Amino acid sequence: MTASNPSNSNLPSLKIQRVDAREGSADVLLSLRQKLSPAGDVVSPRGRALTEKVFGKPLTPVEVVQTICHDVKTEGTAALLRYCQSLDNAELSAAELRVPAEALEQAHAEADPKLIESIRRIRDNITEFQTAILHQDVTIEPRPGVRLTQRYVPLERIGVCVPGGAAAYPSTVLMTVVPAQVAGVKQIAVVAPPTKFGAYNTDMLATCHELGVTEVYRMGGAQAVAAMAYGCDCIEPVHKIVGPGNLFVALAKKHVFGAVDIDSFAGPSEVIVIADGTARADYIAADLLAQAEHSPGSAILITWDEALIDAVHDELAKQVVQLERNELTVDSLEAFGALILVRDEQQACELTDDFAPEHLHIETANPRELIAKIHNSGAAFLGHHTPVALGDYAAGPSHVLPTGGTCTWAAGLSSNSFLRSGSITEFDEPALKQIAPDVERLAEKEGLTAHARSVSIRR
């Protein structure tokens, strides 16, 4: 396997890795995944400098998160306000942590009416899909006198992380709040950092208001996760924390798991595009740039068509300069992007399963055949007319998805993430008598004779 920079282009130089994986071993591919995933223990030089400034020494992201969560748990609002100041430059009083109802109303009243119309249509798309997949109670009567039920009950109170460091995410409000509402959750608290992209972003506030969310807080990062998990003067604790975020948010959710439930490790965005000669280089480049612009975001092309690698590279260089966030996007592409040449379809599928990407986009002649061979992807998008951005914004499945290889065991957010299940069992007397010998025998074997007696006493 080799990695090199392109030299055949007179377009602005873009140092995206090219990898010839045709002879690559599984080990090399795995190490490549670690290198290409921004969900690892990797923080930008700016992030490291901030850590040193705030904590007075270099700490790993895990240590940062442990410290912040401990401080918020033990000191409550005072620690929260301190971190709002030191990490987000926001001088807030305790009373200012919650966004006032008037600010939500005003943001909605002043929002672009076309945006509100789009939000309503997207809400309807999400509602339709999330309602269709919602678990329903199941009752069976396997024998006369026996009634067994699996019942689903919505969570009472949840917390939603809406990112606001590098970009604004009204779409995340839709992709979290609507599935929760479909499930029947009554209390929804939204947190977003006290930044222009976060809790001061009027489109995000207008989206909350449109969806009927009244509890919105100006707090972000690990400190907001800790506040929602443990509660403090200014926010009641929640039962589950969902939503995406940067590495600090994702690690904080992991840290508080147990005190509350969490959805998944939904960290920095990733996409793998598998493409063949039927794909258009300009489309592929646009799809890679779309996730790279999250910054950090990982964007990888896998193809067995050598000419496509050159064509996509040239398109990337051409298109990236036209983007508003071109510098951030170039940083991301160079750190976490790759154009990978494989032997054939089979190797493309194996490599994709190894990477286990958050998003998989198959731009080939036979995308349904290929997806049947791939088991690991948070969400898959099939064909030349299904860019990942459709799922990011409007299609119906939630865009909150597991990253960093965790889709091998975790699922994306859905309405079902907001349900608890419990069973209900009911036997009549003849049915009890029929099953009793088996219960008594097993209980005796376990030496738990009181269990056995609670059955035998009834027959």
Ligand SMILES: NC(=O)c1ccc[n+]([C@@H]2O[C@H](COP(=O)([O-])OP(=O)(O)OC[C@H]3O[C@@H](n4cnc5c(N)ncnc54)[C@H](O)[C@@H]3O)[C@@H](O)[C@H]2O)c1
């Ligand atoms: N997987 C998904 O479903 C999904 C969906 C949408 C967005 N995303 C990802 O979410 C991420 C959002 O990240 P973001 O940065 O824009 O917003 P964010 O709100 O998640 O994180 C910003 C906060 O992180 C904290 N922080 C930043 N640097 C820190 C440091 N050095 N020490 C301690 N805390 C620090 C600050 O409190 C800041 O407010 C992007 O990478 C994007 O790709 C993922």
Ligand SMILES: N[C@H](CO)Cc1c[nH]c[nH+]1
């Ligand atoms: N791609 C992100 C999920 O990883 C979701 C998103 C929101 N806005 C744009 N994209």
Ligand SMILES: [Zn+2]
């Ligand atoms: Zn996206």
